[in-house]
Amino acid sequence: AQSVTQLDSQVPVFEEAPVELRCNYSSSVSVYLFWYVQYPNQGLQLLLKYLSGSTLVESINGFEAEFNKSQTSFHLRKPSVHISDTAEYFCAVRSMEYGNKLVFGAGTILRVKS
Amino acid sequence: NAGVTQTPKFRILKIGQSMTLQCAQDMNHNYMYWYRQDPGMGLKLIYYSVGAGITDKGEVPNGYNVSRSTTEDFPLRLELAAPSQTSVYFCASSASSGSGYTFGSGTRLTVV
Numbered sequence: 318a319q320s321v322t323q324l325d326s327q328v329p330v331f332e333e334a335p336v337e338l339r340c341n342y343s344s345s346v347s348v349y350l351f352w353y354v355q356y357p358n359q360g361l362q363l364l365l366k367y368l369s370g371s372t373l374v375e376s377i378n379g380f381e382a383e384f385n386k387s388q389t390s391f392h393l394r395k396p397s398v399h400i401s402d403t404a405e406y407f408c409a410v411r412s413m414e415y416g417n418k419l420v421f422g423a424g425t426i427l428r429v430k431s
Numbered sequence: 432n433a434g435v436t437q438t439p440k441f442r443i444l445k446i447g448q449s450m451t452l453q454c455a456q457d458m459n460h461n462y463m464y465w466y467r468q469d470p471g472m473g474l475k476l477i478y479y480s481v482g483a484g485i486t487d488k489g490e491v492p493n494g495y496n497v498s499r500s501t502t503e504d505f506p507l508r509l510e511l512a513a514p515s516q517t518s519v520y521f522c523a524s525s526a527s528s529g530s531g532y533t534f535g536s537g538t539r540l541t542v543v
Binding site: 321323326351353359360361362363366407418419420421422423424 | 435464466471472473474475476479489521523531532533534535536537
């Protein structure tokens with residue numbers, strides 16, 4: 318059965334603190350992994366992706382995620398968050414096991430407080 | 432550079448009414464998708480298309496229909512609106528099996 322689990326529905330954090338948003342998936346075959354961000358009343362925007370190669374991928378605004386095959390995880394991290402990072406973040410997986418279509422987690426709302 | 436365009440942005444329907452949500456992309460992508468987003472549930476795939484003339488059901492297709500007569504357009508049809516179809520609907524497209532999706536800005540639908 319397909320499954321993408323985001324372990325936290327909401328993560329409150331103070332500005333300039335580090336944050337980790339967790340994502341685990343279940344698949345026995347090769348996967349492509351994505352993180353999307355959704356700002357209030359907007360569509361989803363691609364934040365970063367892992368297709369192959371280096372297991373550590375980075376975005377242009379300071380986020381990074383590491384693909385861990387043994388733990389089937391793709392956690393998103395940022396060493397110092399800003400108020401503007403407040404948004405909902407979705408982990409997504411694409412594999413032949415899921416019919417080669419994106420399967421999304423339930424989302425994690427990141428609330429950055431001043 | 433429009434990307435994926437969805438119309439309308441908001442709509443209120445009465446139970447039993449029908450409507451079509453429009454989606455158009457200008458990137459010449461073969462793959463197009465319709466998702467619905469409900470709070471705490473993430474996005475669920477309704478229908479998808481791998482090219483003009485080809486459509487297939489996703490995870491939650493009941494109550495919806497689609498067509499793909501051109502590469503650019505992928506409309507979603509609700510025939511008999513029900514309160515359970517109150518949701519935010521997103522259209523997306525992708526160029527290939529390894530690429531991410533480009534999303535539209537969504538249509539917020541309320542059925543009363």
